[in-house]
Amino acid sequence: MDNASSQIDWQNSIGQPIDLPVESVKIDSTVVSPAIVSARFRKRRQKVNSYFFSATGVQENASSNEMPSPASFFQASAGTDEDDLPAEFAKQSQVKKDDKRTHLRAPKDVIKMGDRLFYMLQPPLESLLSGETMEFPFPPFDFQYAGVGFLFTRYNAILADEMGLGKTMQTITSIRMLLRTRQAANILLICPKPLVTNWQREFKTWAPEITVAAIQGNKSERAWHWKHNRAMVKVANYELLIRDEAIVTDEQSQYDLCVLDEAQRVKNKQNSTSKVVRNINRRRSWALTGTPIENSINDLVGICEFASPGLVNQNMTAREIKRNVSDLILRRTKEVVMTDLPPRLMRDAELDLSQEQADQYFAAENNGVMKLGEMGDEITINHVFELVLRLKQICNFDPVTGTSTKVDRLKADLEEVAASGQKAIVFSQWVGAIEKIADQVQRFNPLQYHGRIPSKRRDPILQEFKENPDRTVLLMSYGAGSVGLNLQFCRYVFLFDRWWNPAIEDQAINRAHRIGAAGSVTITRMIMAGTIEQRIHDILEEKRELFNEILSPDTQPKNRGLSRDEIFGLFDLTTPTGKIANPAA
């Protein structure tokens, strides 16, 4: 088909009729317009809670408080006015992106929201502490920052970290921050006498810009120090406190902060030291102790009488006390926070008595037990103690010949220690034993550190031990050497005889096993098999387990140390009130 014909067909088809059904629809013009739902979205103001922090420390939303407002915390530094800061503190340095940041937390007794937020909204502690003049000789650990945050924000606090975790450093740094922020200008630190120089040294290391004065000298010299010395921190020892009570507790004397080191010294609230420290005029009270509970929960109550008077009392149940002190105490253990601390290797050297020692020992024990038995109701705990001490001394040395299996073993071990260029500490309960040991280990150039060494000579002894490579061994008494000393350059500790209380032994061990320890620390506990030492050891091990539980969050405090019944039980004796059924339990 050509184009012309196709066009004709198309035109013809148009003319054809179309057969389509058509319906007509009637539209009702009365239908109304559909219902309309309108939604208008006006800008709605949301409720906003606002908190304003000014350089004067006053918060708009905060009302007056009996306690100084936490906003006064950074009085000199809360706002933008950096010029108010002491020049040495003004400069900040960078906190790197990936660094751990420790934020301050408000103590539980801070109730008002504005006050709580004020703590939380401060820059991280690392930033506050990172000014160039706040440099540290060693970088603090994360848990130490947390400890500083804990102390710094509290008027009442007990820092009860296990020995060796740096309570001293955390305290000094917190003091430094209080001084920096002008919350404190006059601080009193009280510690055992042998530790005064230690604190001075630590201040020099950690905060050289802080002026420290040791209260010492005769009465008039001390009076001058108390009244006129302008040092930022005064360091006094407990013994001196009693003598200077009138001056220390004078109403004119007001301290911004009073710190008790080794605060277990005031665990008995009846003792005179405890009474004096409670009467010191102070705004803040911090107690430092590695052993807040040495024997019973009452120890803690005694410390609280200083740290937060009235918070707990002896009539409270252990559960109530625990609840009340939960925000007062910070306690961390090495196991939890120092996973990278070198290991502490415990080894028990179970030794046999020499023939001479054995003869003496069993004669003394049989004789002693028989005498105790004959005493009947007149027997007292002191009688048992006397026998225990006598037997322990024989375990150390034969009283007739002076022979000692322990010393023989010690000498063998010290050979190894000396050969490897390491150093060792040997602890004993008795000065007499220390002197005997010294006689027998002369070739290791022993040094002695105990109660008969005058205080002035003690620091040079420690210095000599640390710096003289020929001094391999330091012989220490538990009493003089168990607290506050930093001997982390020692890799070996020997417990020549055992103390009654595992906490004291731990303190002794932790002279060496603490932050800065160069490597693993080996602790050798010398125990004469089949003797009173073995029995005490077994009980102490049980006590040690209890101790670990006492201060854990989920367990209740219990007694620790050897109880009266346990001491009687060492010899299967009957107490005046009856037979001990299960002495070691």
Next chain:
Amino acid sequence: MFEVSENTERLAPVERFGFITVVEVPELGFAGGMLVVSPCGRPIEFHCTPPVAENRTQKILYGQTYRGFLFCDQIASSIFEKSKARPQLLITDRCELLALDKIARTPVVMLCSPEQAENRIAGFDVGGEQVISQIDDAQLLSSVKFACGEFNKSLPLVEPFERIRLAIEEAQAVAR
């Protein structure tokens, strides 16, 4: 591309940084928080809202723009109005709050992931953090970059957001 309002002032040395964000509070909605700090990070003001629940009707009608409306117009602008110390630079970690510069007439920058940064014109790096903004004024952008760098000398730019989140958590804990 949004243009910074003509009324936005050139940045003088920044003395008040505003860190502003919105966080999700499970089952309750979204809470906003703004921390105004000094150049070294010390707090001057803090504002926060209780959690704001999403409105279903609004959500349907606003569609994809709803979060922007809720976060910026509803929450952030309410917060900003309460500020007395008027921050000179706003830093956020929520892209919805970039539009706050229209309301606040203050430059706004956002900390973001590298992926987010790719889609923006104006971006820079501060201490390893990607920062973007919608500022197209080169001089202003340069001032903002300088201010961010100065702040970063004291603290990382992300740090104040940690504090805001902690504070909002604390406020929520107390409210409960």
